[in-house]
Each structure stands twice: as structure tokens, then as C-alpha cells.
Amino acid sequence: MRAKTKIRDFHQARWNEPIIFDLSTPGERGILLPEIEPEVEASAGGALDELPGDLKRSNPPGLPEMAQMRVLKHYLRLSQENLGADLNVDIGQGTCTMKYSPKINEQFAASPQLSGLHPAQNEDTVQGTLEIMYQLEQFLKAISGMDRFSLQPGGGSHAILAIVSMIRAWVDDRGLSDTKDEIITTIFSHPSNCAVARTKGFKVINIYPDPKTGRPDLEAFKEAVSERTAALLITNPEDTGIYNENIKEFTDLVHAHGGLCSYDQANANGIMGITRAANAKFDFCFFNIHKTFSSPHGCGGPGCGGVGVKEHLIPYLPVPLTSFDEANNRYYLDYDVPKTIGKIKDYYGVIPAIIRAYAWIRSLGAEGLLEAARVAVLNNNYILNRIRAMKGAEAPYAEGEHRIEQVRYSFQPLKEETGCGFDEVQRRICDFMCHLWSSHEPFVVPEPFTIEPTESYSREEIDEYLAALEKIIEEAYTNPDVLKTAPHNSSIHHIAEHEYLDDPKLWAVTWRMYNNRFEGYFEPKKEQQ
Amino acid sequence: MAKKFIHPYIPNSVPEVQQEMLQEIGVENIDEFFKCIPDEQKVQGKLDLPDPLLSEAALKRHVEGILARNQPAGNMINFLGGGCWDHHVPAVCDEIAARSEFLTAYAGEPYEDHGRFQALFEYASMMAELLDVEVVNIPTYDGSQAAAPALSMACRITGRTEVLVAVSTAPDRLSVIKSYLYPDIKVNLFDYDSDTGLADLDDLSARLSDQTAAVYFENPAYLGYFETRGRKISALAHEQGALSVVWTDPASLGVLNPPRAYGADLTCGEIQPLGIHMFMGGGRAGFIGAPDDERYIKEYPSRLFGIAPTTHREWGFGDAAWERTSFASRETSKEFVGTASALWGITAGVYLALMGPEGMRELGENCIKRTRYALNKMAGLPGVKAPAIGTHFFKEFVVNFDGCGKTVAHINAELLSRGIMGGQDLSQVYPDMGQSALYSLTEKRSREDIDCLVNELEKILSA
Numbered sequence: 007m008r009a010k011t012k013i014r015d016f017h018q019a020r021w022n023e024p025i026i027f028d029l030s031t032p033g034e035r036g037i038l039l040p041e042i043e044p045e046v047e048a049s050a051g052g053a054l055d056e057l058p059g060d061l062k063r064s065n066p067p068g069l070p071e072m073a074q075m076r077v078l079k080h081y082l083r084l085s086q087e088n089l090g091a092d093l094n095v096d097i098g099q100g101t102c103t104m105k106y107s108p109k110i111n112e113q114f115a116a117s118p119q120l121s122g123l124h125p126a127q128n129e130d131t132v133q134g135t136l137e138i139m140y141q142l143e144q145f146l147k148a149i150s151g152m153d154r155f156s157l158q159p160g161g162g163s164h165a166i167l168a169i170v171s172m173i174r175a176w177v178d179d180r181g182l183s184d185t186k187d188e189i190i191t192t193i194f195s196h197p198s199n200c201a202v203a204r205t206k207g208f209k210v211i212n213i214y215p216d217p218k219t220g221r222p223d224l225e226a227f228k229e230a231v232s233e234r235t236a237a238l239l240i241t242n243p244e245d246t247g248i249y250n251e252n253i254k255e256f257t258d259l260v261h262a263h264g265g266l267c268s269y270d271q272a273n274a275n276g277i278m279g280i281t282r283a284a285n286a287k288f289d290f291c292f293f294n295i296h297k298t299f300s301s302p303h304g305c306g307g308p309g310c311g312g313v314g315v316k317e318h319l320i321p322y323l324p325v326p327l328t329s330f331d332e333a334n335n336r337y338y339l340d341y342d343v344p345k346t347i348g349k350i351k352d353y354y355g356v357i358p359a360i361i362r363a364y365a366w367i368r369s370l371g372a373e374g375l376l377e378a379a380r381v382a383v384l385n386n387n388y389i390l391n392r393i394r395a396m397k398g399a400e401a402p403y404a405e406g407e408h409r410i411e412q413v414r415y416s417f418q419p420l421k422e423e424t425g426c427g428f429d430e431v432q433r434r435i436c437d438f439m440c441h442l443w444s445s446h447e448p449f450v451v452p453e454p455f456t457i458e459p460t461e462s463y464s465r466e467e468i469d470e471y472l473a474a475l476e477k478i479i480e481e482a483y484t485n486p487d488v489l490k491t492a493p494h495n496s497s498i499h500h501i502a503e504h505e506y507l508d509d510p511k512l513w514a515v516t517w518r519m520y521n522n523r524f525e526g527y528f529e530p531k532k533e534q535q
Numbered sequence: 536m537a538k539k540f541i542h543p544y545i546p547n548s549v550p551e552v553q554q555e556m557l558q559e560i561g562v563e564n565i566d567e568f569f570k571c572i573p574d575e576q577k578v579q580g581k582l583d584l585p586d587p588l589l590s591e592a593a594l595k596r597h598v599e600g601i602l603a604r605n606q607p608a609g610n611m612i613n614f615l616g617g618g619c620w621d622h623h624v625p626a627v628c629d630e631i632a633a634r635s636e637f638l639t640a641y642a643g644e645p646y647e648d649h650g651r652f653q654a655l656f657e658y659a660s661m662m663a664e665l666l667d668v669e670v671v672n673i674p675t676y677d678g679s680q681a682a683a684p685a686l687s688m689a690c691r692i693t694g695r696t697e698v699l700v701a702v703s704t705a706p707d708r709l710s711v712i713k714s715y716l717y718p719d720i721k722v723n724l725f726d727y728d729s730d731t732g733l734a735d736l737d738d739l740s741a742r743l744s745d746q747t748a749a750v751y752f753e754n755p756a757y758l759g760y761f762e763t764r765g766r767k768i769s770a771l772a773h774e775q776g777a778l779s780v781v782w783t784d785p786a787s788l789g790v791l792n793p794p795r796a797y798g799a800d801l802t803c804g805e806i807q808p809l810g811i812h813m814f815m816g817g818g819r820a821g822f823i824g825a826p827d828d829e830r831y832i833k834e835y836p837s838r839l840f841g842i843a844p845t846t847h848r849e850w851g852f853g854d855a856a857w858e859r860t861s862f863a864s865r866e867t868s869k870e871f872v873g874t875a876s877a878l879w880g881i882t883a884g885v886y887l888a889l890m891g892p893e894g895m896r897e898l899g900e901n902c903i904k905r906t907r908y909a910l911n912k913m914a915g916l917p918g919v920k921a922p923a924i925g926t927h928f929f930k931e932f933v934v935n936f937d938g939c940g941k942t943v944a945h946i947n948a949e950l951l952s953r954g955i956m957g958g959q960d961l962s963q964v965y966p967d968m969g970q971s972a973l974y975s976l977t978e979k980r981s982r983e984d985i986d987c988l989v990n991e992l993e994k995i996l997s998a
Binding site: 034035051061108113163206281303351357443493 | 545546547548552555556557562570571575577582584586594599601602603604605607617618621623625629630634636638641644645653657660663667670671673674676677678679714718719763790791792796813814816829832838841843844847848849851852854855857861862863865867868870871873874875876877879888890892893894896899900901904911948959978981
């Protein structure tokens with residue numbers, strides 16, 4: 007750590023904001039609507055009363071009644087109790103740390119020239135947006151080596167749905183429904199790969215990592231592949247950040263058995279301009295446009311998934327695609343996709359994310375994308391080097407090797423030596439304005455945490471994060487109670503009783519449900535006792 | 536040697552910093568990190584991308600130049616709807632949706648991201664009041680991606696694998712439903728009366744069986760009219776042990792009964808009307824509402840945020856019934872879940888809080904009366920049939936121009952040249968309806984707007 011790195015004396019906003027219904031004052035108004043003009047009333051005044059009996063609402067909805075400034079304050083206070091990536095050091099959100107979302111791109115996304123467009127407008131009146139969609143597709147083709155993209159999916163998991171739906175259609179189209187009924191994935195690939203595969207009627211085989219190298223076990227994979235293999239859905243590098251250099255052996259083997267290969271590139275941050283899906287012979291790939299090409303995550307969406315395919319799978323893509331009519335110098339929505347899986351989402355895609363990604367790529371170019379990948383990987387190995395030296399933490403697999411964009415670490419030694427593991431560290435790091443994510447289940451790596459710095463964070467910020475980690479580890483050995491009772495400086499304190507979230511008799515997912523079960527502060531309602 | 540690429544978005548591009556970092560790691564250069572990638576998999580040369588627009592000024596000029604080619608409906612007198620509607624977006628919705636804290640957050644824990652958990656719990660709670668249900672999910676990708684999983688849930692709840700969907704369903708939504716439910720769930724359609732638009736109850740009864748998991752219909756229907764016999768449809772479904780699944784427009788529920796009042800077991804829909812801009816159909820999120828019944832809750836694929844106590848008696852929140860999600864249970868989960876549309880859930884919550892019960896009532900009244908006013912005016916135009924289908928309407932109705940001898944495409948081109956976006960052309964998707972268009976009226980369409988439309992139509996049709 008360099009001399010100037012300090013542990014920040016931080017306290018998050020703590021507003022103790024009531025649940026919004028408790029802010030209601032009967033009669034207050036947050037916004038007024040247009041008055042009905044006398045001519046409209048005269049002609050159409052009876053329209054509401056004439057509705058048949060069942061249709062008209064008898065009791066008004068129990069919404070809060072609040073003046074406008076009260077609504078604004080409530081939500082501004084809640085926003086302050088939220089640490090967006092613009093404020094914190096979010097590098098503990100490994101596998102999907104968000105990079106910086108430039109503010110100029112927000113201006114484009116919020117422009118009335120974009121927000122005011124209706125999807126059924128004549129194509130001649132939306133040429134600007136169609137051009138951006140078309141050009142972004144060309145960029146993604148260059149970055150991946152694939153032949154065509156759909157930008158329709160609303161996120162990475164949704165992109166997986168599009169891909170597995172195409173695999174399903176391709177299998178059925180070839181009359182192989184009964185024989186090709188298995189999909190192979192790896193335990194370190196995103197859980198949506200296997201969950202979607204099952205949803206589309208496939209059996210799922212999970213490949214575990216080789217305990218030494220961390221790569222998907224090649225021998226187990228060879229055993230799993232057969233004529234029944236419809237497809238391989240795989241990430242590379244996986245959540246461990248270890249690049250599987252045998253990847254082409256995987257894709258070759260699946261192809262030799264007549265299956266398809268899909269590259270989960272939700273996070274392509276470490277390999278942009280370095281390697282491409284097509285180079286490892288994948289048939290499909292997808293990007294989380296919001297992740298790799300910079301669109302803010304919005305607390306969990308809207309995102310955007312860009313699905314790429316090789317030539318032979320273009321006929322299965324969702325409709326419409328965006329095409330260009332050179333003769334008339336005109337972009338258009340192209341429904342001529344003969345074996346399309348249909349639509350997987352309304353309309354054409356998450357347009358605000360699409361324009362941000364377009365602007366981001368235009369602002370960096372090929373050299374900038376490559377530099378983003380190189381710096382993301384430099385940052386990651388800088389962190390790896392430091393965490394490897396930390397007592398209580400370890401980086402399982404591939405000892406001594408460099409990693410690509412992220413690393414899955416373990417607090418297993420810390421847990422064994424202090425009784426404090428991931429859960430305690432996660433709660434404590436909030437007190438230092440940082441975030442640490444829990445990693446995908448199952449926890450193949452015990453007490454896991456995943457760190458991915460991206461290219462967006464400066465060395466100073468990375469050092470600050472690492473200093474916080476070191477401080478917390480030291481506390482675990484010297485004063486573990488500080489961890490066990492954490493957080494102390496966050497917006498709220500420890501939620502220790504998880505049965506309120508897991509027990510059907512106690513859980514309440516809306517305020518109405520809460521009031522049916524409890525009164526006051528979680529006191530069971532009398533009549534239920 | 537070319538100048539080192541140092542971009543404002545990439546702080547550690549500074550060569551001295553990189554050198555120090557490399558030294559600390561103990562490697563010579565960044566290329567060493569990529570030695571694990573076989574050469575034949577590496578990109579040869581530079582990616583084929585346009586030269587960068589390095590200055591913010593150049594980027595702004597370039598992108599705004601492209602956007603200038605758009606002619607937004609939002610700047611015109613707009614009558615396009617059909618699933619994406621031109622409602623007013625309150626300024627406070629834009630303010631909150633653009634807050635860095637919400638906009639740039641992702642998956643923080645219930646502590647440092649307390650705000651989003653509470654805001655989304657409150658969104659679900661306000662939606663529950665509007666829908667008169669106890670359970671509402673964190674938003675799905677869109678309304679269609681709420682309808683399809685709702686039907687999938689109904690299949691698991693009933694243990695059946697066949698659903699009956701109204702033929703009047705929005706065409707794109709039907710495409711999503713079919714695509715999503717394939718191959719495990721069979722989608723059959725039941726017919727409607729082409730004059731009234733109402734469900735053909737005889738056809739529905741004939742198709743219903745003890746194999747049917749759910750009957751699905753939309754109210755208001757895609758073509759604008761109300762299905763007035765919801766209670767009967769739900770009762771027919773229930774007689775066969777099937778669930779009633781109803782898609783509804785939340786903007787209508789200040790004045791209209793929520794589907795549960797006429798027997799819906801699951802309610803689903805799209806929240807774009809609740810404070811979200813149109814974005815050419817790119818600003819969307821879906822909801823699924825259900826009763827407080829463990830059988831239903833356990834079948835949700837989406838996240839549900841529950842309320843929980845903290846050690847210091849604050850309101851805490853977290854994921855409820857986590858084990859059913861694909862995050863927890865991979866291929867043994869209920870479908871799948873991932874990043875969807877949380878920001879629009881927060882935004883819709885802001886909208887409902889601003890509107891309150893009176894605002895939602897006035898919104899419904901505005902839509903219904905303005906629609907009726909437009910209908911009355913357009914019905915008086917020679918050769919125009921309005922409404923072409925249905926009896927009672929919320930904010931849309933179909934107009935048929937066959938009697939005018941002009942195509943909708945021609946009429947709309949003429950209207951466009953006068954600053955008016957005419958109704959959505961249905962002639963391709965509904966060829967049986969001839970030259971018909973779906974006209975949509977929100978609270979934004981004033982009497983003057985409507986009179987202007989009718990005056991211009993009169994000129995165009997008589998030309």
C-alpha cells in the first residue's frame with residue numbers, strides 16, 4: 007500500500023425513512039392532471055358511468071396521498087441510502103462490476119429525440135435510432151467475429167433465453183428432439199445457462215473444475231459429450247478469471263457430435279480486442295451490452311443483451327432485425343427471418359442502453375477498447391497480487407498464474423481461524439463505503455468472494471478498497487465482534503433473523519401482507535395468535 | 536512512437552502508474568497476462584471499428600447529428616398506442632430515475648443498498664394496492680415477459696401443461712408467450728366475436744378441459760375495448776380447475792376494477808404507462824400479481840423483496856423465498872431470473888406515489904372520456920367506421936377507413952405532414968379488418984388536439 011492510502015472515516019446516510027404509506031395525508035396531491043374540457047364532458051361525460059357493473063372500481067386503490075415535495079424527499083432520501091457505482095468502490099461486484107457510465111451518454115439516452123419515439127412510428131421517422139442499432143450491430147460483429155446480432159433481449163439471462171430458444175428450434179427443426187436432449191454447462195458459468203436450458207426442455211449436465219487448474223475438467227467433459235448433446239453453454243474465462251486455453255478442444259468435440267456451442271460473454275471486459283468468440287469456433291455468443299459496453303445497471307436493469315450468431319443460425323434469430331437498404335439509403339426493421347423463434351420481448355430492445363453502448367464504443371474506438379481490456383486485466387492482477395499476500399484470504403486454483411478480468415477468492419482460512427467468514431466481512435465492508443458480493447451458488451469455492459476491478463477504477467481507489475479489506479481482516483483476528491455485529495455505519499443494522507424472509511408464515515413481500523401478519527414492529531397480529 | 540492512449544474513462548492508462556503496478560506484480564508488461572490465450576484464438580491486428588471521437592464535444596456533435604434524424608411522436612399530436620403509450624411522465628419520475636445512486640447501482644447488499652430495497656418493496660406494495668393483491672414481484676423485462684411466466688406459474692400450480700389464450704391477445708405478446716412456453720406447454724387459442732370483440736364463451740367452454748392449466752385474456756384488450764364478461768370467463772376456468780390469468784393496463788385501475796374482482800388468480804401487465812418514457816418501445820417492465828398463498832409465491836421465478844427486522848428496530852429488507860430462484864437453485868429453480876427492469880419499478884413507484892388514488896382516478900377518467908370524445912367525433916366522418924370493434928373503451932379504439940377508399944398508410948402520411956401521428960396501421964397484422972387503425976388517447980390529448988385531428992382527417996378523406 008502506498009503511503010497516501012487512508013482508511014476512510016465513512017458513514018452512510020441514515021434517514022430512517024418510514025414506509026411510504028405512513029407518509030400519507032388524506033387530501034394531499036403529488037401532481038394534477040389535465041381538466042376535462044367542457045366540450046369533452048358534454049360529448050363524453052357519460053362514458054365512465056355507462057360501463058357495465060363489473061368493470062367500475064368501487065373502492066379507490068389504497069395508494070398514499072402525498073404532496074409533490076414529500077414524494078421527492080422520500081425518494082431522494084432512499085437514493086442516499088443506496089451506494090451506486092458513481093459513489094462507492096464497487097469492485098467487489100465481481101462477474102459484473104459496472105464500469106463508469108459516462109454522463110454525456112446519459113444526455114443522449116434522456117434526449118426527447120429518443121425518449122419520445124413510439125415503436126409504431128413510420129420507419130422514415132426513426133432513421134436515427136435505426137442507424138444506431140444497425141451500427142452497434144456492426145461493432146459487435148467486429149468485436150466477436152459473429153455474423154449477425156439481435157439486440158432484443160433485456161439482459162444477459164434474457165439473451166441466454168434467446169439462444170437456448172434458438173437451440174431448441176434448431177434441434178426440433180432437424181428432427182432431433184428425441185435424441186439431442188442434453189445441454190452441457192459448467193458450474194462456474196452463470197446459473198441462468200442451466201436454468202434456461204431446463205426451462206426449454208433440456209437435461210442439464212454441469213462440469214466441475216479441475217481442482218488444481220481451475221479449468222473445466224476436460225476428462226469429465228469428454229465423458230459428458232455424446233450424440234445427445236444439443237449444445238454447450240460456457241463462459242471463458244469463468245468466474246475464476248482463469249482462461250480455458252483448451253476451449254477450442256471443447257467446441258470441436260461438441261461440433262464433432264453434431265451439437266452447437268454458445269459463448270456466455272456477459273462479461274467480455276478482459277478480452278475485448280484480445281480474443282473473439284468466432285476464433286474459438288462458437289456458434290452463438292452474447293454480450294451484456296450494459297456491462298461490457300457501459301450502460302448503468304439501474305439497481306438491476308434495464309440491461310441489454312446482444313445475441314450474436316454465425317451464418318447458419320441467422321434464420322432462427324428473434325424478429326425484427328435491423329437491416330440497411332443500400333439502394334434507398336434507408337435503415338429498416340427486417341422481419342424476413344424464415345425460421346425465427348418469434349419475439350422474446352416487446353418491440354426492438356432497450357433503446358437507452360443501445361445508444362449508450364454505441365456512444366461508448368465510438369468514444370474509445372479499437373485502440374480504446376483494447377486499452378480498456380488491458381487495464382482491466384492489469385488492475386485485476388494488481389489486486390490478486392495483494393490479496394494473495396493477505397492473511398485469511400486465498401485465491402483457489404491455478405497457483406502462481408495470472409488471471410484475466412476477475413478472481414474468485416476464498417475466506418475459508420479466515421473463517422477457520424477467526425470464526426468470521428464471508429458473511430461477516432460482507433457486512434463490515436459496508437462501513438467503509440465498499441461492497442462485496444456473495445458469488446453465485448453453489449459455493450464450490452468455500453466462503454467465496456469475487457473481485458473485478460474493470461478499467462474504470464484508479465489505483466488510488468483500488469488501494470482504498472484493499473486497505474479496507476486488510477483492516478477488516480485485522481479486526482477479524484483482534485476484535486471479531488466488530489464484524490459479527492456489523493454493519494455499524496450503514497443505513498441500517500444487521501438483519502439477523504432470516505426466517506422473516508424464508509418462513510411462509512412470516513414473510514411479507516408487500517406492505518399489505520405485512521399489515522395482515524403484523525402490527526407495530528413485527529408484533530404478530532392478535533387474531534393470528 | 537505514437538502517443539500513449541490515455542482516455543478519461545481509463546485512469547490507469549497513465550504509463551508511470553502502469554509501470555509501478557507492473558513492478559509491484561513482478562511482470563514486465565501487460566502482454567504477459569494474456570500469454571494463457573493461444574495465438575490462434577487471438578485477434579490479429581486491430582478491431583475493425585471507426586476511429587474514436589475522443590473529445591466529448593465531437594461525440595456529442597456526432598450522436599446528436601444522428602438523433603436529429605428522428606421525428607419523435609412525443610413532439611407531435613400523437614395517436615399511437617397499442618401497448619406503448621404516450622402518457623405524461625412527471626418531472627419527479629425523471630429526477631429520481633436519473634439519480635446516480637439508483638441509476639448506477641447494481642447488486643448491493645440490503646445494507647449499503649437499503650434504498651433500492653425499500654423503494655422496490657414500496658413499488659410492489661403500491662402495485663398490490665392498485666391490483667388488489669398481496670404479492671407483486673420485482674419487475675420482469677416487460678409485460679409480455681410477465682404474461683408468459685404467469686402462464687408457466689399457472690401450469691406448475693395446477694400440475695397441467697396446456698393453456699387457453701384469447702385470440703384477441705396483442706400479437707407480439709402472443710408471439711412471446713408461444714416462444715417462451717415452447718416446448719413444454721401447449722398454447723391453444725379461444726375465439727372471439729369479431730363485432731363485439733368479446734370472448735366466444737361457447738368456444739371457450741368447448742376447449743376447456745381438466746387438462747387446462749389457465750385461461751388467459753387481456754382487459755382492456757389490445758384493440759382497446761373492455762372484456763365485460765371477465766367474471767364469467769374466470770368462473771368457466773375455475774369450473775375445470777384452471778386458473779384465470781388476466782393481463783391489465785395499470786393506468787386503468789384508478790377507475791376500473793382490478794382483475795381479481797372478477798376472478799383472476801394471477802394478474803399481469805406492463806408498467807410503462809406509470810411514468811416511463813416510450814423510448815421506441817425500449818422502456819418497459821412487467822408485473823405479476825398473486826394472492827397471499829404459499830403455492831403461488833413459491834412458483835414465482837422473479838425476485839420478491841421481503842421486509843425484516845434489524846437488530847436496531849429499523850425496517851430491513853432482503854430477498855424472500857430465495858431458494859426458488861435460479862440464483863439459489865440453478866436448474867432445479869422456477870424458470871430463471873437475472874437483471875431485468877428494477878429502475879423502472881422504482882420509477883413506477885414514484886409515479887404511483889405522486890398520483891395517489893385521486894390522480895389515478897383522474898387519469899382513468901381522462902382516458903375514457905377523451906377516447907369517447909374522439910370516437911364520437913370520428914364516427915361522424917363520412918365513410919369512417921368508428922368503432923370498428925367493441926363497445927366500451929379505455930384509451931384506444933379501432934377506426935376502419937374502408938368506406939373512404941383510402942389506405943391507412945396514405946392517411947397517416949398526410950397526417951404526418953401536418954404534425955399528427957395517426958393511429959397504428961393494423962392492415963398488415965389484421966388483414967381481415969381491412970384498412971383499419973388503432974387510435975390511442977391519453978390524458979395528453981386535449982380537445983384541441985382531437986378537433987385538429989378530425990378537421991385534418993376530413994380534409995384528407997375528401998381530397
